[in-house]
Amino acid sequence: MKDWLYDWGGFNAALFQAINAHHAGWADWLMRALTWAGDHDRFEFYIGALALVTWWQWARAPASASSRACVLALACFSVGYVIDGFLVVGLKSLFDFPRPPAIFSADALVVVGTPEFHHSFPSGHASFATLVAASLWPLATRPAARAALAAFAFGVCVSRPYLGFHFPADVLYGSLKTLLIVVAMRAALERIPGGARKPG
Amino acid sequence: MSEHHMHVHGAHEHAVEHQAHHGPGLAQQVAIFTAILSTIGAVVAYMGAATQNEAMLLKNGAVLKKAEASDQWSFYQSKSTKGHLAELASRLTKDPVQIEHYKKEIERYDVEKKEIRGKAEELDKESQKMNSESERSLHPLHKLEQALTLIQIAIALGSITALTRKRWLFLAALIAAAGGISLFGFALAL
Numbered sequence: 230m231k232d233w234l235y236d237w238g239g240f241n242a243a244l245f246q247a248i249n250a251h252h253a254g255w256a257d258w259l260m261r262a263l264t265w266a267g268d269h270d271r272f273e274f275y276i277g278a279l280a281l282v283t284w285w286q287w288a289r290a291p292a293s294a295s296s297r298a299c300v301l302a303l304a305c306f307s308v309g310y311v312i313d314g315f316l317v318v319g320l321k322s323l324f325d326f327p328r329p330p331a332i333f334s335a336d337a338l339v340v341v342g343t344p345e346f347h348h349s350f351p352s353g354h355a356s357f358a359t360l361v362a363a364s365l366w367p368l369a370t371r372p373a374a375r376a377a378l379a380a381f382a383f384g385v386c387v388s389r390p391y392l393g394f395h396f397p398a399d400v401l402y403g404s405l406k407t408l409l410i411v412v413a414m415r416a417a418l419e420r421i422p423g424g425a426r427k428p429g
Numbered sequence: 430m431s432e433h434h435m436h437v438h439g440a441h442e443h444a445v446e447h448q449a450h451h452g453p454g455l456a457q458q459v460a461i462f463t464a465i466l467s468t469i470g471a472v473v474a475y476m477g478a479a480t481q482n483e484a485m486l487l488k489n490g491a492v493l494k495k496a497e498a499s500d501q502w503s504f505y506q507s508k509s510t511k512g513h514l515a516e517l518a519s520r521l522t523k524d525p526v527q528i529e530h531y532k533k534e535i536e537r538y539d540v541e542k543k544e545i546r547g548k549a550e551e552l553d554k555e556s557q558k559m560n561s562e563s564e565r566s567l568h569p570l571h572k573l574e575q576a577l578t579l580i581q582i583a584i585a586l587g588s589i590t591a592l593t594r595k596r597w598l599f600l601a602a603l604i605a606a607a608g609g610i611s612l613f614g615f616a617l618a619l
Contacts, residue, residue, distance in 0.1 A: 270474055270478070272470075272581070273467040273468070273470040273471035273474060274467070274471060276463060276467045276470075276584060277463070277464050277467030277468060277471070279463075280460045280461070280463035280464040280467060281460070281464050283456065283459075283460040283463075284457050284460035284461055284464065287454060287456045287457045287460065288457065291454060291456075291457075292454075296456065300456050300459075300588070300591045300592060301592070303459075303460070303463065303588045303591065304585075304588035304589055304591065304592050306588075307463070307581070307584045307585040307587075307588045308585045308588065308589065310581065310585070311581055311582060311585045314581075418589075418592060421589075421592045421593055
């Protein structure tokens with residue numbers, strides 16, 4: 230079962246090595262910056278910024294469609310963070326898949342930072358970056374803003390195998406899981422009767 | 430013909446008027462509540478990380494001191510062995526000059542052993558002290574983690590309040606926030 234769903238018949242490890250093999254100074258810096266920005270420890274900064282935008286939007290145009298969208302994004306992001314956080318911790322403990330340094334010898338991979346050996350599946354960084362991008366997606370009405378959000382989530386996902394912390398399957402499943410959570414939660418939150426309705 | 434102008438209020442104007450009469454709306458209150466809590470949450474998260482780093486540094490220091498103490502104990506052991514060999518040699522020989530020489534050597538080793546033992550015991554004490562400090566500095570971490578979780582739950586409950594406009598939910602968010610801030614206070618007091 231794991232062979233097909235996770236190892237992909239060896240393709241998961243091969244893809245990891247393909248991403249992890251080539252390093253450059255500027256790329257290391259960029260990937261570290263992306264990993265830093267996609268760390269769940271940054272939640273307070275993102276939610277604080279979103280709260281300020283929501284406050285400003287309601288002060289500028291109360292009960293408008295964009296104000297409602299801000300409140301929905303705020304709810305989606307904050308509730309999603311709590312649900313996804315518990316899920317990531319639970320799945321990591323349940324599966325306890327080994328990380329790349331526990332599989333490959335030291336000369337067969339590059340780890341930028343302190344190597345980690347346990348709890349590979351799913352990637353917390355990929356989950357959090359997807360949560361940020363998917364929660365803010367409805368607020369990004371311009372194509373450039375949507376491209377920036379997609380690039381952010383994709384960049385964080387690529388940074389994990391590049392830096393030697395996760396296999397591609399960890400980031401792919403982590404990202405898909407969070408995407409499903411956000412879509413389901415948004416659908417549920419939009420059905421909540423009462424406040425933050427579209428102006429009639 | 431008299432002109433009677435009838436002004437029809439749109440949703441936006443109605444909301445602006447409502448806000449003018451009743452102050453900032455619930456959504457704005459929630460937004461400010463979230464911004465304040467996220468700031469407190471960032472401080473709690475920073476404190477948690479700093480606590481962990483401090484504990485790790487102290488633990489590393491304790492390990493280094495233990496290694497230094499171990500070196501001193503090995504040195505002590507070698508001096509002790511040399512002392513025993515000198516004692517054996519003094520018993521095997523009948524030459525009074527040699528016997529005197531070995532006796533002096535034994536005395537020298539005893540003095541050196543005493544000094545080395547003192548150093549080793551001092552290093553052992555320092556290692557134990559740093560280890561205890563490391564464990565003590567970790568005590569607030571559990572409380573800080575609980576505080577952060579409660580603050581994050583309060584933020585989530587607050588944002589749902591803005592959607593549902595249920596005041597009791599906002600009360601639940603306030604209780605969770607108060608719990609989180611209290612735990613943060615306990616952690617600081619530890």
